[in-house]
Amino acid sequence: MLRWLKWLALAFALFIALVALIFWYIYDVSDRAIEQRPAPAQRTIEFPDEATHESRLERGAHLYQTRGCVDCHGVHGEGTVVIGEWPMGKLVATNLTSARSAYTSDTDWSRAVRQGIAPDGRKLLFMPSHEYTRTTDADLSAIVAYIVSLPVTDSDLPPMSIGPLARVLWWLGAFNLIPADTIDHSYVAASSIAAGPSTTYGNYLLDGCTGCHGTGLSGGPIPGAPPDWPTATNLTMHETGLADWTFNDFVRAMREGRRPDGSPISKVMPWPSLGKMHDWELRAIWSALAAAPPRPSGQR
Ligand code: HEC
Ligand code: HEC
Structure with a gap:
């Protein structure tokens, strides 16, 4: 009986060690994938300048509200905790009214929104840039004009932390944690698209x-x-x-x-x-x- 218990304890210890090893491995590969910097070569983007500032702001506000931005970044651009429970971790959408000071060109905005890469080269996590890759220059310039027009709003957001479930799902290919790794960076979005009920x-x-x-x-x-x-x-x-x-x-x-x-x-x-x-x-x-x-x- 004692012997049997000993074997059971040993098997259990081995099992725990194996689970720990798997988690250690997944943390290691995910950390490396997150840290790894993408190739710096980027097209220079300059947004078209046809629209008046007012019409662009109005369109930008509409796009911000209807293309998802508002649901994660908040009505005032103040940011929100999108998913906040362990074991997913804390997936936090940035306060855009403070982050925007790091953006110095149209290229910076295009890279962040359409390619999932911040101005400092960091890969944005959980920001669905893969859904925004096709956003036209005209639409993106309107959204940016709107974001830039928002008053600076303070927000007390916790830092982003990626929990074990988010990593495991990412590793299994079931969760797009690092959209930049799934985007075709050579894709060139249209400068505009005919808007209408088509x-x-x-x-x-x-x-x-x-x-x-x-x-x-x-x-x-x-x-x-x-x-x-x-x-x-x-x-x-x-x-x-x-x-x-x-x-x-x-x-x-x-x-x-x-x-x-x-x-x-x-x-x-x-x-x-x-x-x-x-x-x-x-x-x-x-x-x-x-x-x-x-x-x-x-x-x-
Ligand atoms: C953040 C996730 C999310 C996004 C983005 C989203 N949906 Fe949904 N949608 C859901 C979920 C979840 C349900 C089911 C809700 C329920 O069962 O009460 C749903 C239900 C619906 C329904 C009701 C269908 C039914 O049979 O009951 C429609 C219509 C719909 N979505 C259209 C859209 C369209 C169009 C878009 C894009 C413009 C969209 N959704 C974007 C999550 C989403
Ligand atoms: C499903 C939630 C979600 C939606 C929808 C979303 N975002 Fe994000 N966004 C995030 C998260 C989360 C981050 C933080 C990424 C990080 O720091 O790794 C982020 C980061 C950003 C950044 C980078 C800020 C920085 O740190 O430099 C910009 C710019 C941005 N989003 C713009 C937008 C715009 C514009 C839209 C709408 C077209 C949008 N986002 C829609 C979740 C979202």
């Missing part, structure tokens, strides 16, 4: 939905999400998706957070901000969804 424009807008609803738009569990977040739904025209919905149903879901049967949609789905899109922007998304291949739910 499928092309809708596809451009859908980039901002893929982080949660998946690149195939069929939904499924959101990678790295806290356990109390609902699963992202299927946005394709499959019977398990929006096949039975009308455009008006879609508008109501986006603006009022209600499904056709009247049931409420969780605010994990950022409808309060996304619902501020203009009618024609929602029309564009709807036409892109109608053109997307229908897929069964949960294949992301």
Whole structure:
């Protein structure tokens, strides 16, 4: 009996040592991936200067509110703790009104937002730059004009800390912790795109939905999400998706957070901000969804 217990204790100690070793390994590779500096070669970006300052500010405010920035960086650009629970760690969106002093050129802004690299060469963590790679120069310049116009707001944010679950999910390829490593840095975004209720424009807008609803738009569990977040739904025209919905149903879901049967949609789905899109922007998304291949739910 004693002997048996001894073996059990030994097996348990070995198991703990193995788990510790695996975690040590994952911490080491993730730290190295985070620290590793990307190649410095960058195109010089200069934003177009056609729009008046006022129209650019107005458009920038609209884009800031409807393209996700507001959901993580806050109404006043003050930053927020986006995910704050162990074991994911603390994923903190920067206070943009203080960070902006490090930005000295359009190139700096372009690298941060579209390529996920801060002016000092640091790779931005969890900032979904991979969804913003296609942002046109005209749109980015409007967003930047708006960010620069915001009054400096103090905020008391904790430092970013990357917990074990975030690292393990990253290591398994299930969580985009370091978007800069997944972005094609040679991609050149268009300088502008014809804005209107077209499928092309809708596809451009859908980039901002893929982080949660998946690149195939069929939904499924959101990678790295806290356990109390609902699963992202299927946005394709499959019977398990929006096949039975009308455009008006879609508008109501986006603006009022209600499904056709009247049931409420969780605010994990950022409808309060996304619902501020203009009618024609929602029309564009709807036409892109109608053109997307229908897929069964949960294949992301
Ligand atoms: C899902 C949340 C999320 C969304 C949406 C988001 N950000 Fe971020 N952003 C972050 C996080 C987290 C960081 C901090 C990254 C770091 O410090 O490693 C960040 C960092 C940044 C930085 C770099 C600041 C610095 O330290 O130099 C800029 C610039 C920025 N975001 C702009 C934007 C803009 C513009 C948008 C909208 C087009 C946007 N972000 C949308 C989460 C988000
Ligand atoms: C931060 C994650 C996130 C983003 C970004 C996001 N969604 Fe969602 N969305 C969700 C979740 C989670 C649900 C399910 C909510 C629930 O079950 O209450 C949802 C539900 C929906 C629904 C309701 C569908 C149904 O069958 O109930 C629609 C419509 C929708 N999203 C459209 C969009 C569109 C369009 C975009 C981009 C412009 C978008 N979402 C961006 C997370 C997100």
